Amino acid sequence: MTGVAVVGAGVASPMLGSPADLLRPPAGRVAGFDPAALLGGRGLRYKDRATRLGLLAAARALEDAGLLDPATTAGPLVPPAGTGVVVSSNLGNLDTVCRTAGAIAAGTVAGASPIDLPNASSNVIASSIAIRFGLRGPNVMVCNGASSGLDAAFLAASLIGAGRVRAVVLVGVEPVNEVVENLARTPARELFDGAAAVVLEPEASARARGAVPRARLGHYARRASAAGSAGRALGHGGPPGLWLAGRTTAAPPALVHVHREDLEARLGAASGALGVLQVVAGACWLGDERDGPVLATAGAAADGVSSLLLTSLGG
């Protein structure tokens, strides 16, 4: 992931006014938060909540990266064929899927609504972002469990590293609705409802067009345990200035004394959005010129745990 930089960032959530809020004490809910109204424009009527949240975060990240004209909130200022989209979400379309299956199981297929067809496909968030902003590069929907957001960052950087794209819009999003509450067996107030997004771009090409990168993606690893993946991502470097990890995650010796931030303790369970929230938080931390690097860790012991290092651009 040599030289892949975080260039712009955006969030879309009733719990967050701006990316910097990720590292501040909670300020309460944003009054009257309505992603469709904030986005404006056509084509939003039948979009599910996850897609609306993802679109808004993507628009804000593109604008922050200097790749979107804020007056039109429609792209692209980026090369369309050279820009990809990678989205992480586990629960995004479960409401459409379960409502549709429930209607059929309770009656017949006549109870299923044809307008739900696009939202029944799990990649609707990623493809909707491509359609709105005209992004024709590879378009990838990652649904990889608790580590999904960090894995999506790795896979996005891999698309850049392979020369397939010049930039990637990376989004992590999870919606809150009755279906999610029920399936997660968690009340809404303990679930994150929102999206985070960044634009990833080779550092050199970002600078060449006058953009100011916020952070650089460093080593990444997915391993059986948090200690294994964190150790691998840190390599032989010194301890990070910040560890973004769950408060119950067992700290390996190198991380015992490192300042830790548990974003989910503040925002609620964030599932597939977590890793991208961590990337945004880490980029904000480094952008404030606080001590780097930042290590982000997310995952589940029975599945796999991923860690990603974010490094400062050194002035």
Added chain:
Amino acid sequence: MLAQAVQRWPIAGLGAIASNASGAAPLFEALCAGHSGLSPLYGFDAGRFRTRHAYEIDDRPAGADVPGRATQWLCEAVAEAVHDAGIGADLSGIPVLIGTGLRELRSIEMRWTDAADFPLSRLHFGPALRERFGAETTYTVSNACSASLYTLGMGADLLAGGAGDTVIIAGTDSISMSMFGLMDRVQPGAVDRVRPFDRNRRGVLMGDGAAAVVLRRDGPARAWLRSVALNCDARSETAPDLAGITAAIADAHTRAGIEPADVDVVFAHGTGTALNDEAEAAALAKTFTGTGARPLVTAIKSMTGHTSGASGLMSLVVAAQALGTGRIPPIAGLTDPAGEAQDLRLVTSLELCPDAVLAQIQAFGFGGVNAVAIVEKGDR
């Protein structure tokens, strides 16, 4: 023809399961023999639907659906591919990329309708692959109907980037009630079989299935992976787009360092819907007309149904064996080619083609996600 600068990766092992056969070689033989997996719908209560056929894997007690089937087939296909490649079944440290349209959504539907319990943590496939193979570097990508060819491209990128010597690519899908029902709802009428490129096609029918391949840096090859092109139409949530598909095909050729005229056989996406078949046939005509080449065109969904995200890699597993044996399976039931397909060299019965070297495999998904792969005849 083969530019030295172009990289190619050995496809060292194959695995597959579908409604008409279990195992990569039995699947290939079934397709060559024209054996379809079509049957009356039995996983769901047929009385609730207009469409009452599907291509289901028969592994359930009569009249009762069971959860976790996509996961089960995935594990079987991966085990077969790993055995075929002779690399042992401990996959710790080996990346596994799974492409799927529908994850374990059918199992979640069953939980929602109180038909079964199923943990949300098993909606993706990492935990099962960890349990069965010790795999810890697993990625579930839910990219609609091109998912497993997408993960093939992303897996090849990992090898190109220098990460390890082996990656495993897989695809798996079981028919979900929501997608089956919504497809039933939007198609003009009941569909009784998949008839790609036939004038009398009535639409698409879903199928169950999984496929897996082992991709390596060096060593013997059942076939060589020459390239995978990935793009997105950025046009429509559900309709294919001629420009996007044509661009993906051209990019696959460029990446493989070949000319259109070098392609011997196309494994089409071929879903049997007017929307797909017209766009796909037009893209093939645009690509090949005037190049002096008229590759054979076949479509396995005529016998496997549309296995969603698994379908692209399943076509590739078949293509590898077709090049290896010189036998190209037909489009079963094709009798009257549709207007747009008149100029295609459609395979209507088993073709013997011992000189075929290069195959082009296509998969297109909802959201305009296109993937096109080029594979070359292997050495074993």
